[in-house]
Amino acid sequence: ITLLHLVVDGYPSLNEVEYRVQLEIAIEQKRALLIEDEHELIGALVFRSHPCWIDFLGIHPQYRNSQLTQLFLNAMKETYCPNQEIWISTFRKYDPADTGYREEFIKLGFMERECSIEFDYPTQHFVLPVNDKKKVRNKYE
Structure with a gap:
């Protein structure tokens, strides 16, 4: 919950009680990944795998420009959601409340999709496509 309070700017309509219940369920169902630095939680990811959807992604502000988000995405692509798009x-x-989340997701390869309303707040869906194997070009092409 300490991490939640540090990243709540990414979730303007977040209900802490509901979040706690959903987090406990996700941990029990092994749908939560956590990264600690010594004894402090610095990253948390809660997801569903069919379809592959990130329900919560929080990175401690001091680590936000690190590679933790990419580390989570790699784990999802390799272990939890192989060969699936990640939403x-x-x-x-x-949105003036955005402190750089959209830009970060775009830099990570996410593509914009439809707009939505979630928890009474205007949002937009993004998708990280499945990486196709790069076509090896024939030297005569």
């Missing part, structure tokens, strides 16, 4: 929702374009 997440975040702020809509020009």
Whole structure:
């Protein structure tokens, strides 16, 4: 919950009681990944695997520009959601509450999709496509 309070700017309509219940369920169902630095939680990811959807992604502000998000995505792609698109929702374009989440997801390869309303807040879905094997070009092409 300490991490939640540090990243709540990414979830403007987050209900702490509901979050705690959902987190406990996700941990029990092995749908939560956590990263600790010594004794402090610095990253948390809660997801569903069919379809592959990130329900919560929180990175401690001091580690936000590190590679923790990529580390979580790699784990999802390799272990929990192989050969699946990964979906997440975040702020809509020009939302003044966005502190850089959209930009980070785009840099990680996510592509914009439809707009939505979630928890009475305007959001936009993003998808990280399945990485196709790069076509090896024939030297005569």
